[in-house]
Amino acid sequence: MISLIIPTHQESASINDHLRAYAPWVGDRLEIILVDSPREATLPLLDSTLPLKTLSAPQGRASQMNAGARIAQGEFLLFLHADTLLPKATPHLIQETLQRGYIAGSFSLGFDSPRLTLAILASLANLRTRFSGIPYGDQGLFVRQEDFWSVGGFPLEGFLEDVLLVQKLRARGKIAILKERVLTSPRRYEERGILRQALQNRLIMLLFTLGFSPSLLRRLY
Template sequence: MISVIIPVLNEAAEIGQTLEEVLTGENLEVIVVDGGSQDKTVEIVQGYGEALSTPLRLLSSPAGRALQCNVGLQAAQGEWVLLLHGDTRVPRGFDVLMREVLRDEGVVAGAFELAVASPAWTLRLVEWGVRWRSRWLQFPYGDQGLFISRQRLLQLGGVPDLPLMEDFELVRRLRHLGKVAIAPVAVVTSARRWERLGVLRVLLLNQLIILSYFLGISPKRLAQWYHRRRG
């Protein structure tokens, strides 16, 4: 079984479509962990839970993607775990692809390629950069849907308890254990961050955060700075 863990915070605009695609999979459970949404996120998730036969649980947690993922991880029962952002839609057959990728004994984790839900040509360049980083450096980020065996993730202590860079640090740790593979299809993520801030600003912000992290600036301080810049 696959446990799909989705941390959410004010995702009313996206979570319904995310759940629609996830629930096309077979032999899975869905665990949505809400971080205190003030919009209709909880009501939307509850509506799906009442209408569908696939196990769907809604949990609550203080806000913070790492913390929310770990709350979901403690409740998960599947052999495999998919950590999915609330504004990211999986491709049809994602469950089959996950099992195929993880069947390779040399693979410790996997992710999907990334597509951004926008026709803007600048975002095609972003997708190309993500594809290069993921395939050649084996360094996918959290918005690509990271998947791993539940037991291995528990052995690692769960998702690193950081206010920012938790997905980056998790992949760093996984790369020391073996190959991080990329499934040959893309998840589709919302373009809202790039549309709000601009593609160049988002790219520069991300690179500054990574550089600062390597220079030893604390994730707490980086998170404060990051959220101020995002607005």
């Protein structure tokens, strides 16, 4: 079984559209765990007919995802941003990939937008991922539960928790980058400016590579 763990942050009722797309997978193949925080108000927005497990945890993506993993019953964990839509056949793709010996994996990136600039940005991001071997959280990260806990789960640094986890996992095995794409919301890019946000992301990762702490880099984000 796969445990799909979704931390929420300032979501709207549109989150139900993504959750409904996953509902047919729920059962022997998948469970959905949605983790809210005391400062959020996502749970009242949820469609009560959806087959979900819900809980509350201290605010922060790492804290919320670790809390979801603690109650997960699946052999495999899939961490996903609430504004990201998974590709079709996701349960099969994850099980097949991890059974081939990879310690973890992610999907390629796509944006839920027809804009050419965002399509180019996604293609460049996918080239970066394949070159570096380090996917980001908005690509959907999946891993065996035992391997996730063997490296201590998500570090509670407050920023770049996805990168820090992947670095730990890479020290233990190979990370698969699937060609199938997730579709993530371009909202942040559209609000801040596509070029500005892309350059800011690159600057943060450059500074991180040079040894700047995640807590310091968070102030730049």
